[in-house]
Amino acid sequence: MKKIIHRLFLVINAFFAVALIFAYIAVHINPGDFVLPAFFGLAYPYLLLINIIISVIWAVRLRWEALISVVVILAGLNHFMNYIRIFKPRPDPGGTISIMSYNVRLFNYFEKNPEKNTEAVIISLIKSKQPDIVCLQDLFISGDAAAKEAEIRRKLGKGYYSHTKLTGSGKNRHYGIATFSKYPVVKRGEILHPGSSSLSIFTDVVIEKDTFRIFNNHLQSFRLRKTEKSFFEELLGNESSQTLDQIMSVSKSLRSGFRARALQAQMVKEYIIRSPYPVIVAGDFNDTPVSYTYRKIRKGLNDAFVKSGYGAGFTYRGNYPPNRIDYILHDNSLKSTRFDIIRVRYSDHYPVIAGFRKVL
Numbered sequence: 001m002k003k004i005i006h007r008l009f010l011v012i013n014a015f016f017a018v019a020l021i022f023a024y025i026a027v028h029i030n031p032g033d034f035v036l037p038a039f040f041g042l043a044y045p046y047l048l049l050i051n052i053i054i055s056v057i058w059a060v061r062l063r064w065e066a067l068i069s070v071v072v073i074l075a076g077l078n079h080f081m082n083y084i085r086i087f088k089p090r091p092d093p094g095g096t097i098s099i100m101s102y103n104v105r106l107f108n109y110f111e112k113n114p115e116k117n118t119e120a121v122i123i124s125l126i127k128s129k130q131p132d133i134v135c136l137q138d139l140f141i142s143g144d145a146a147a148k149e150a151e152i153r154r155k156l157g158k159g160y161y162s163h164t165k166l167t168g169s170g171k172n173r174h175y176g177i178a179t180f181s182k183y184p185v186v187k188r189g190e191i192l193h194p195g196s197s198s199l200s201i202f203t204d205v206v207i208e209k210d211t212f213r214i215f216n217n218h219l220q221s222f223r224l225r226k227t228e229k230s231f232f233e234e235l236l237g238n239e240s241s242q243t244l245d246q247i248m249s250v251s252k253s254l255r256s257g258f259r260a261r262a263l264q265a266q267m268v269k270e271y272i273i274r275s276p277y278p279v280i281v282a283g284d285f286n287d288t289p290v291s292y293t294y295r296k297i298r299k300g301l302n303d304a305f306v307k308s309g310y311g312a313g314f315t316y317r318g319n320y321p322p323n324r325i326d327y328i329l330h331d332n333s334l335k336s337t338r339f340d341i342i343r344v345r346y347s348d349h350y351p352v353i354a355g356f357r358k359v360l
Helices: 002-025 036-042 044-060 066-075 077-081 118-129 145-156 231-236 240-274 292-298 304-308
Strands: 097-103 133-142 161-168 173-181 185-191 199-207 210-218 279-284 326-330 334-341 352-358
Touching: 002 036, 002 044, 002 066, 036 044, 036 240, 044 066, 066 077, 097 118, 097 210, 097 279, 097 326, 118 145, 133 145, 133 161, 133 210, 133 279, 145 161, 145 173, 161 185, 161 199, 173 199, 173 210, 185 240, 199 240, 210 240, 240 279, 240 292, 292 326, 304 326, 304 334, 304 352, 326 334, 326 352
Parallel strands: 097 133, 210 279
Antiparallel strands: 097 352, 133 173, 161 173, 185 199, 199 210, 279 326, 334 352
């Protein structure tokens, strides 16, 4: 009996070790060509945790099989460091530029029984942090869009310029993204994502005589139902007879999201490469650090969280399993001096803020 249990546990170990390897492969393979590794990449934090637990169980029993998961975990240590920063960085007082990125979830406009005036609370939070540049995603504006943009600018405080990209949905409702900057804006542009409501804009700002291009992105979401049920409700449904249909529906949405974001990441990267100025790339990528999207956009850039963050980097706290999907990336013209995740529950995302100093 012991041999049977041992072999069964070994098979389970092998399965999750291979699954973790598939997660590592996800960053290299375009989901448009082969989508399976992307599913494992999405589950990376949980596959990692399972492998850690399995290796500890083997180790407690003083079995060599503990090395199976340990070796696989060590092989992907760089991915772990993109999620969790163990060592606290040394304080760098030289940071003079601050940038905040925040998916505001439409200011909770469509949420049932919101506890507070989310728009006012979020604007108050931003104002209290006084970032030099603010990148907002999932913005909602009702009524006159230009007037509302001016109102937000005024509420944030004096001296902000703005760049907003909105799409209408009838009844004078607008959804979009916006970048607010204390630095003068010399050019505004957008990146079109055909066949998608996803939005990306770039804003050229002048910081002490040097021009920087700020990319603000809200890439394709999984769209796991318009009702935004929890992930487990999506998988299990309310009736057992619906389970298979639910799983197939979720799988289809995930595949569609992976492929759409891969195309969008390629488009954004082309604009980054062609930028005549140093770049900062912020926003909600709707994908994890173990993904083709993240690797594609980050290539050649630095991740502010990796450079100056500390602790767990999870930025999403909504209905689906928590993960890291909000980023601030930058090129070598800037040095990241701090990175903070502000753990307030005004949205299903946490705002992130980074400090920089120029090294031009």
